[in-house]
Amino acid sequence: MLTTLPLTTVIYVEASPPSLTDNVADLDRLKAALSTALPPQLAKQPLRSPFACLAKTAASFRSAGFKGWVVVQILSSHLELIDFFAEQPAFLLGLALDLGSTHLEASLIDLLTGRILARRTALNLQVEYGADILSRIHFADQDKGLKRLQQAVIKAINDLIKDLCQESAVRPETIYAVTVAGNTTMTHLLLGLSPHYLCREPYIPLVNAPDPLLAVEIGLRLHPQAKIWPFPSRGSYFGGDLIAGILATGLDQAEQTAMLIDVGTNAEVVLGSSDWLIACAGAAGPALEGGVAKMGMRAAPGAIEQVSIDRKDWQLCWRSIGDAAPVGICGSGLIDMVAELYLARIIDLRGKFQREFPGQSEKQRSFIKKHLLQREGETVFVLTQRVAISQTEIDAMIRSKAAMYAILETLINQVGVSFGELTQIHVAGAFGKHINPKQAITLGMLPDLPLTIFNPVGNTSLAGAEMLLLDCLLWERAKAICRRITYLELNVNQEFMLRFSGSRFIPHTDPGLFPSVPRFR
């Protein structure tokens, strides 16, 4: 049994039948019966009956003998009576959606029990109109561009819902509530709102906190009265996905200072507790996912995710996801590899390949000779016949890790705390799931703290969306987070630029910050 009140719930009501001395109308009788059956925290909320389903609801109540189960949507200012069942429904469905720019991930949840029936991932079909956010914002400015982008993502969601429903043997019409955690651009495109100003100084969204809307208003095929609760965003670069993440990790209610790191296209970082919240975002991610590194790819079968160099016998070991034939390298594999290259002294503290250095052994020399080869006119470190990494890619990786550390340092410094005071660093997403924090520390990407501080938390956007479905109070809490949070703009931040320069060494220009990392001269 749920201990929270979901966004949509079902309540048993029973009224005495009408008579000449009790001529209250059907719908008013239903409302009166409901108001006595409501849980205490909702008892004073006004009851509304949307016109579109008024006749059906009232007639069902009458034909069921003035008793049965009424479906109630809980909004901040009032409750809506949106359906009625003579028999107790076996389930009442909600959909939680993580609206990513490349992937969608959704859970189908029974709102009566909180049970997850199915969870699935799908491509965001908007990729056809632009791989990244910026190109989609520009595409939206074209004739019919915005409409096409909206239709593409709506089709992707409808298809995803169909698959989820098929898997669970239910109909989409039994879904009453949808929560959506997406970044600000994705949320604008979903709602058909122009993202034009999102990427133009001073980066102003059309709306940060949209009110719940009917699913049918944007073309989602669910129950006719199903509503969408889009997570509010803090600004153009700090979206509802992060707000959901804060909810999921409870950062806004933490008694001691903690941090949330979410690396996707951008690195987004939140620092805080129940007393204060500060956040920033910066471009630290691309080198870690696809796109920048030629061999880079998402964490998927065939991606090399772990790399180690045995520095005694000089053997290279790697593992690919699903033990499939390796076709690329994912973020965690890249971090592992660059860290191992540093520890094996195949790159120096600037991240540059070096074939020779003082104190080199014969085995080491032949290992380097075997793996550091010339391909297509540049030096590459070869992992497998197909997978190799170039100096250019390592440079990009170093810039990314420098950006990440500079972001964390700038944020920490802004509020006058030190890394040592953090009780937890929640690391979200595939990044958090797959990286080895020890290696990220070796690179100087994450601060040199005990490894138990780092807490991989998975997809926090989806987790926050799931939580909201099952607890209506979180809607106001999410809006309160948006109001509380201080957003630090890094694009114009001099301190960040200085810290970024200092971080472009392995592990750092100030190695005293990383006592656990070996130093080579």
Add this chain to the structure above:
Amino acid sequence: MLTTLPLTTVIYVEASPPSLTDNVADLDRLKAALSTALPPQLAKQPLRSPFACLAKTAASFRSAGFKGWVVVQILSSHLELIDFFAEQPAFLLGLALDLGSTHLEASLIDLLTGRILARRTALNLQVEYGADILSRIHFADQDKGLKRLQQAVIKAINDLIKDLCQESAVRPETIYAVTVAGNTTMTHLLLGLSPHYLCREPYIPLVNAPDPLLAVEIGLRLHPQAKIWPFPSRGSYFGGDLIAGILATGLDQAEQTAMLIDVGTNAEVVLGSSDWLIACAGAAGPALEGGVAKMGMRAAPGAIEQVSIDRKDWQLCWRSIGDAAPVGICGSGLIDMVAELYLARIIDLRGKFQREFPGQSEKQRSFIKKHLLQREGETVFVLTQRVAISQTEIDAMIRSKAAMYAILETLINQVGVSFGELTQIHVAGAFGKHINPKQAITLGMLPDLPLTIFNPVGNTSLAGAEMLLLDCLLWERAKAICRRITYLELNVNQEFMLRFSGSRFIPHTDPGLFPSVPRFR
């Protein structure tokens, strides 16, 4: 300038433009600016932006330089931002509608000033499917019957709106709010709700208090976000038209006991004050309007509305509405005539024609001979060549007046007050406007009170609808009236039947109740 807050209003807002240090989104900025500009009584209401107009509202605010006039709809639980103007609008329109079963009457009102721009009457096109309420309820049960009835009245209203707008040189899209006062059946049919149970014991409406709905949901062509506020009803036989009437006359706030009489198809009577309200309705009207009396007609050009018999010179005088050639007789004319026939002793105290009686003068005898003729096998009193009245019609008239008086007496008696305690009797509609209370007293239709007590108040349904448009607080007051009012069911009331029998004489079996009326033996 209005001193009340209309249902829809316009409020000037101004915000500082966004910057890197103030990145609040456009719509959130508008809401924040509005919340500081709201009058104190609305300051704590939640603000909502309906999804359908969110993008337009936010974009207009931005393009106007973050200042201008926002159109706000005031609902009980929240406010809705539904439009935005860069320039101050010259007017903001609302429509008040009296939704009668035969006629519609509507006023087009500027919500900024309270000024009535135009007022018009039109036929309710539903008459095609049934002259009276009962026949329409039965028609609604037929295949597509309900839909046709709804479409007929919607067409009539759309046409009426077009005419009103043409007359005022405005567009229907500038109408933002509609208030509708209709009886319970008319309101059901307007909303497309089945009236099936309204005429079946125990006479239960589908809904008494519908929430405001979008005009477009029932097919009215106004501003896309225009809303309809249908007056709540108390039950099947006590509709929103009467609730509007109570508002218009202020009966629910009267310091001393007063009465409201509205005679349409039924006679509907409310008695009360700020302390209590009691009401009932009964079939007293038909004989006074069209339908029952062969020569009966609505108060329209050509209707005889005044009749007098000069009892010195024995001359018959009458006046027709608009001084047009007489084609029938309206309710007030009928009351005048029957009262004059009684005073001239051409009918006796039972309402029966009498040619001869003791003390008759020669002039009187020849007057009777001239006017009391045989036509089509029955005795008729002839007013003009075309207009005459038969015994059957007089009998019907007597039954109507008896019903009316019995209703008033039963109601008065129910709460233990006497007619003498009433400070005012508001008489609504054409009935109130045209009748001569003196003659109604002669007949024993209205109680024998000083004539100043009787207050003709015109169309109180329309007046109440107009008032609601201009004062949002009246919406909750109307619902409170519905909750407060005690409805007395006459169909099962023994006392009413007894009082009805006693009232079938002129003026009454107990002439002591009518000291001002001459008695003949």
